[in-house]
Amino acid sequence: MNGIAWSVEEIYILRKFGPLESPKELTKRLPKRSISAIGTKKYMLFIKMQPVPEKDWKIGPYLYRRINGKLIAVHRLVMEKFLGRKLTKEERVHHIDCNPRNNELNNLYLCSNHSHHQRIHTKVTSFIEELFHRGAISFDKNIGTYYITEDAEYD
Known part of the structure; x- marks a missing residue:
């Protein structure tokens, strides 16, 4: 199914179970997707945390x-x-x-100073609000997280 758009249900499953299960385990929940496709999509959807150096x-x-x-x-x-x-x-x-x-x-x-830094964060928040109103991001109440809407149109 490479190249086929991911459904809302598939994205939901990845967001809900992706942090807890490997791509191989997720093939049971997403039988139409390959391990490689699941791994790639997980990488694209989730922030990969950098390892903490020992020092x-x-x-x-x-x-x-x-x-x-x-x-x-x-x-x-x-x-x-x-x-x-x-x-x-x-x-x-x-x-x-x-x-x-x-x-x-x-x-x-x-x-x-702190005020300068706060102005930057306030601007980021205003961009997020704008993207939400444009439909570019949504919020999933079931798992309590924001996500990028796959079929969003950007002006």
Whole structure:
């Protein structure tokens, strides 16, 4: 069934059971789909979390590194190294892709203060609201998550 559009029911099954079952196990629930097709679709639909390196600590959604006995957020360390100076207490580092574990420099943006950082997040929220109203994203009350609508039209 490669190349055939996924039905709403199939997407629902992937979203509900995908985090819990392997592609091979999911073939029982999706008998018309191959293991490869299921694996590819799972990859496209779910955020793949990056493994936590042994030297870093995961506290909440962020990674921290112990330096001289203090835990320091990795995203701040990356930005400080790039700038060649320590960040001020007021400065904030924004994760462009909204993944707090992606600390690649090209994913980080320096904000002058909390207010500046908050304005960026407010804008992201307004984009999500617009996409919701356009039908590009929906919310599944059965599993409590947002998802991209497959047949959405973008203006």
